[in-house]
Amino acid sequence: MLKLQNQVKKALLLSAAALLAFTACSRPSGDGSGRRTRVKDGRFITYGIGNSVHTPITVATTFVNNTIVDISIGANRETPPILDTVKKLMLPRIVGSQSTGVDAISGATLSSLGVRTAVEAAIEEAGGKAAEWRTAPPRSDKKVVLSGYDVIVVGLGGSGTTAYLKAAENANLKVFGIEAAGKTGGTSAQAGGPMAVNSSFIKTLYGFSGDYVDRDALLQQWYADMQAEVPAAQRAGLERTRFTAPNNNRSYDLPKIGQYGTTPPYEGGPKWEIIKKLIDESGQTVTWLGRDYQFNFERPSGLSFPMFTPVTNYGRAAWIPGTGYQSDNFDMEFIGGTMSAEFNNRHKAVMFANAVEKAKARNKDNDYMLELRARKLHRLEDGRITVEADYRNGTATYMITGKAVILGTGGYIGNRDMKLQYFGGNLREDAVLTSRGDGITMAMSDMNAAPYNIDTPGMVHESNILNIVRTPVSGDPGNWKPTLTSLLLKPDNIIVGMNKGNSGANPYSGLPDLRGRRFANEAAGGLSMESVAFMNWKAGGFFAAIFDNDEIARMKSAGAKFTAAPLFHGQGAPIGANTAIADIDDILAMGERHGNVVRMDTLEKLAVELGIPSSVLMEEITKYNGYVDAAAGLPGNSTSADPEYAKAANSLTTKVKLGCASGYTAILGAGYYYGTTAGVDVDDQLRVLDADRRVIPGLYAVGQDSAGVLFHAQKAYVGYGAAAQGWAITSGRLAGQYAAEYAAGFPSDSTGRR
Numbered sequence: 001m002l003k004l005q006n007q008v009k010k011a012l013l014l015s016a017a018a019l020l021a022f023t024a025c026s027r028p029s030g031d032g033s034g035r036r037t038r039v040k041d042g043r044f045i046t047y048g049i050g051n052s053v054h055t056p057i058t059v060a061t062t063f064v065n066n067t068i069v070d071i072s073i074g075a076n077r078e079t080p081p082i083l084d085t086v087k088k089l090m091l092p093r094i095v096g097s098q099s100t101g102v103d104a105i106s107g108a109t110l111s112s113l114g115v116r117t118a119v120e121a122a123i124e125e126a127g128g129k130a131a132e133w134r135t136a137p138p139r140s141d142k143k144v145v146l147s148g149y150d151v152i153v154v155g156l157g158g159s160g161t162t163a164y165l166k167a168a169e170n171a172n173l174k175v176f177g178i179e180a181a182g183k184t185g186g187t188s189a190q191a192g193g194p195m196a197v198n199s200s201f202i203k204t205l206y207g208f209s210g211d212y213v214d215r216d217a218l219l220q221q222w223y224a225d226m227q228a229e230v231p232a233a234q235r236a237g238l239e240r241t242r243f244t245a246p247n248n249n250r251s252y253d254l255p256k257i258g259q260y261g262t263t264p265p266y267e268g269g270p271k272w273e274i275i276k277k278l279i280d281e282s283g284q285t286v287t288w289l290g291r292d293y294q295f296n297f298e299r300p301s302g303l304s305f306p307m308f309t310p311v312t313n314y315g316r317a318a319w320i321p322g323t324g325y326q327s328d329n330f331d332m333e334f335i336g337g338t339m340s341a342e343f344n345n346r347h348k349a350v351m352f353a354n355a356v357e358k359a360k361a362r363n364k365d366n367d368y369m370l371e372l373r374a375r376k377l378h379r380l381e382d383g384r385i386t387v388e389a390d391y392r393n394g395t396a397t398y399m400i401t402g403k404a405v406i407l408g409t410g411g412y413i414g415n416r417d418m419k420l421q422y423f424g425g426n427l428r429e430d431a432v433l434t435s436r437g438d439g440i441t442m443a444m445s446d447m448n449a450a451p452y453n454i455d456t457p458g459m460v461h462e463s464n465i466l467n468i469v470r471t472p473v474s475g476d477p478g479n480w481k482p483t484l485t486s487l488l489l490k491p492d493n494i495i496v497g498m499n500k501g502n503s504g505a506n507p508y509s510g511l512p513d514l515r516g517r518r519f520a521n522e523a524a525g526g527l528s529m530e531s532v533a534f535m536n537w538k539a540g541g542f543f544a545a546i547f548d549n550d551e552i553a554r555m556k557s558a559g560a561k562f563t564a565a566p567l568f569h570g571q572g573a574p575i576g577a578n579t580a581i582a583d584i585d586d587i588l589a590m591g592e593r594h595g596n597v598v599r600m601d602t603l604e605k606l607a608v609e610l611g612i613p614s615s616v617l618m619e620e621i622t623k624y625n626g627y628v629d630a631a632a633g634l635p636g637n638s639t640s641a642d643p644e645y646a647k648a649a650n651s652l653t654t655k656v657k658l659g660c661a662s663g664y665t666a667i668l669g670a671g672y673y674y675g676t677t678a679g680v681d682v683d684d685q686l687r688v689l690d691a692d693r694r695v696i697p698g699l700y701a702v703g704q705d706s707a708g709v710l711f712h713a714q715k716a717y718v719g720y721g722a723a724a725q726g727w728a729i730t731s732g733r734l735a736g737q738y739a740a741e742y743a744a745g746f747p748s749d750s751t752g753r754r
Helices: 002-023 080-097 109-125 158-168 200-206 215-225 232-236 272-293 341-360 416-423 438-447 480-488 532-539 549-558 584-593 603-610 614-631 723-744
Strands: 042-048 057-064 067-073 143-154 175-178 240-244 251-255 367-369 372-379 385-391 396-407 459-465 494-497 542-548 597-600 664-675 687-689 695-701
Touching: 042 109, 057 109, 067 080, 067 109, 080 109, 080 341, 143 158, 143 385, 143 438, 143 723, 158 175, 158 272, 158 341, 158 396, 158 723, 175 372, 175 396, 200 272, 215 272, 272 341, 272 723, 341 367, 372 438, 396 438, 396 723, 438 695, 459 480, 459 532, 480 584, 480 664, 494 532, 494 614, 532 542, 532 664, 542 549, 549 584, 549 664, 584 597, 584 664, 597 603, 603 614, 603 664, 695 723
Parallel strands: 143 175, 143 396, 175 367, 396 695
Antiparallel strands: 042 057, 057 067, 240 251, 372 385, 385 396, 459 664, 494 542, 542 664, 597 664, 687 695
């Protein structure tokens, strides 16, 4: 155990340096002569930190005669299909080149980093010097020209995969796919599943006699949610329509469309004809995938709105698509008669991969390439489009020409510069970071495409400490991470927007500056649309819970008044209510060490450190303390004491003292975003539009490359469940059909060829 702790501690220290080496490995490292300090023969078990918040990656590296002869991966909690790409692609390259300087696998950067760190730890343990093994792979000016394709699909995540499948159904057309990651499926292969309204496949699979979603009610709710802010008093007087939900027979009153003073389209709003198309086509998409490509889906469920159950998660656990899959991951297990989430993740990846292979086989000239990143679009004189792409970070350049191009690169959650430009801050992510905005950037810069709601808030329903620490650290209090996370999200806290970790004062133009202000109901549950998890976008994605140190001292002896835990990445069990936190000072010290806690002797100094105006923070705390006073004596479920966010009286129990002699503590938090909901402008055939709203011939955008058409630039991502995933696979299917039709009718040249 001590050896494991020391290895993990060393892995933590190496992680930052290793990440820099991965992102800047164009120069050889080491002595440059090929001479290396000799390593001992043997098999060395070491550890590296990957993506898991719980467990490092166990790696066995075998040396014979100063040569790496084998690398194998053991116990871990990585996402299986992502780690598979590291096993399949990166490990043979390290062995083949005898270098740890090989590139990280796109889409698996953190897992790649963990494995590389472990291999380098083995080199050191065997008596060698890791720096001498970091020779970078050679770069090349090799150029490969591919032409004669009808449809080129850029990105083979969820949206690109369905576009590829649909386009390839015309067996007379040649289709080529480009994917920057080391696998197909993208984020969709890790997602829960898509929105699917009244799929006939789902009805048959689960024996439904009628619709399981009220289509009109869903559309009406979407309309209401995407309108501009309406004062509570005005909302209360709106005329409503009563709907009875098919899934639970309960009745719900929804505001009638057209009562907000505007009718679509309106500034910053979505395109309603496209939303209607999504809702009406989403069920057909799931039916098509299930019927024609052997996708399977769970029973419909909902998210934040109990009247809607449009979510059809990928893959029933009891259904195995004939893969004979056996896991070599030590954590594979059956729990309560169902397969673990780890298996289900693998299952989704298998479905996407099998579907792409089936589509490829429809025409002998169909093909796709992984680790190929599109960089530029070129319009040729005959109207065709050439996609310029880099293979494996510059080992070759590909020029691929086709009649139609579909962009499905997943938005820009993985692009720091675009997040800074459009959000004003580098939002935290819980996503596959190959979504770097390539499709959006190419369309706008190379084809004069117009953006549409390019700064729309991203997809978020997760909040956590500012800097998630992914593995235990030797010498730390054993419960510091779950305890700190629980303290951050307690329902009796006051939580305010902050600028620490952010570069912009007000990321979303036209919205109030919420630095130092509350922005949500701190007591609302994780799946509530009013919760910190859903509403942190209003604060720019960064926030802080404020405590006076007298309250910290009280919790040391008496415990917190409430318990709480995040929806995802809990990092351990939450603290119990009214349970003394004897080591709270050590826990907060660990939080400071990892950038998650700020402690100051005055509120003014604390405000400065958090990047918020001290006068605003003082004013907000004074107002909140007044709400606590007003809540005294009210029924526990009364929300009248908090006119801003309707926090219940039984959670309005803890003040922040002004002028507290013992000082103040802030626990820092962030929203963790799994995608952007912005993109370029498209019409209802997914054709990209230019700055004058004219169709750009042959260019289509799907998924998160065009999701801005569904949302409002100043409103939260909708909470019905799986809207973005539904858009991904449905827009992809439709664009594949439209692009194939365009390519089939493309004008012939003088030789008669199309």
